[in-house]
Amino acid sequence: MSSIHPTAVIEPGAELAEDVVIGAYSIVGANVTMGAGTVVGSHSVIEGHTTIGAGNQIGHYASIGGRPQDMKYKGEPTRLVIGDRNTIREFTTIHTGTVQxxxxxxxxxxxxxxxxVHIGHDCQIGSNVILSSTAQMAGHVIVGDWAIVAGMSGVHQFVRIGEHSMLGGASALVQDLPPFVIAAGxxxxxxxxxxxxxxxxxxxADAISALRSAYRLLYKNGLSLEEAKAQLADLSSEGGDxxxxxxxxxAFIETSQRGIIR
Structure with missing residues (x-):
């Protein structure tokens, strides 16, 4: 059975699994769908065209599915989709997308x-990601699987953060962070x-050694980016893990629109 606090407001039209938990004074909007086992703390607002999967833990005072902070937004029915088993702590804000x-x-x-944490409009956050306290994602940011963004860091709009990478605390990221790389500052x-x-x-060990060699080509050997890419092609055909x-x-470097950090 669901457990909805008597002070919570569930608007008509909301679709909640039978065993969700909604805390005191929280609001769930009419266009929200919420999966089995999801728990919402007190004083949170879940609104917009928002779909939340199963087994999520949403803390107190979260704001999920709000209007995008984009002056071009004109009330279009854009969406937010959250998967399963996420932990979303207090005062986090996650906004819906834009038609742009x-x-x-x-x-x-x-x-x-x-x-x-703030996750702006049109962001794409992968799986097994850690976003530490006060990490701020501007609009259109893409974060790959297993990436870590440390506390008090800011990520510029349209920047991509590659899988298995790590951005250190209090950093400002204005270009793409390649997969597997640590960056800070x-x-x-x-x-x-x-x-x-x-x-x-x-x-x-073989895979890590190959990535260390790739890093040297990109950042340590004094090569231009084009020279490094040519040598990376050779490195990727050695037949190892x-x-x-x-x-x-x-591939990440080749598809970068903002350029990678160098």
Whole structure:
């Protein structure tokens, strides 16, 4: 059975699984769908055309599905889609998309989103991501799986953060952060491969060695970006465990619109 506090407001039209929990003074809008086992703390607002999956834990005073902070927004029925088993802590804000982009903001599965995080309109957050307290994602930001954004960091609109990368605390990221790379600073600069994170996730020694070699080509050997990409192509065809990961790194660079941090 669901447990909805008597002071909560559930607008007609909202679709809630039978066992959701809604805390005191929270509001759930008419166009919200919420999956089994999801818990919403007190004083939170879940609104907009928002779909939330199963097993999510949403803290007190969260604002989920609000209007995008974009002056071009004219009330279009854009969406927010959140997956399963996410932890979304107190005072987090996540906004719906805009018609200037795909019209939908997405959050994947098994993410750990700490207090006061902001996820702006049209962001695409992958799965198993950690967004530490007060991390701020501007509009249209893409965050790959297993990435970490440390506290008090700001990410410029349209920037991409690659999978298994890490952005250090109090950083300002204004260009794309490639997969597997650690960066920090204002403005953020690269500081090596996320070796410890890769080890914890089961990457082989061969794969990590290949990514370290790729990092040297990109950042340590004095090569231009075009020269580095040519040598990365050779590195990704050596026949080892690292080939697929170097190819992912190269593909990320090739598709960068803002350019990667250098």
């Amino acid at each position: 982009d795909s019209g939908v903001t997405t959050v994947g599965d098994d993410n750990w989103i700490m207090a006061y 204002n403005k953020a600069v690269p500081h090596g491969i996320n070796v410890e994170g890769l080890r914890r996730r089961g990457f082989s 690292g080939d697929q990961h170097v190819r992912k790194l190269t």
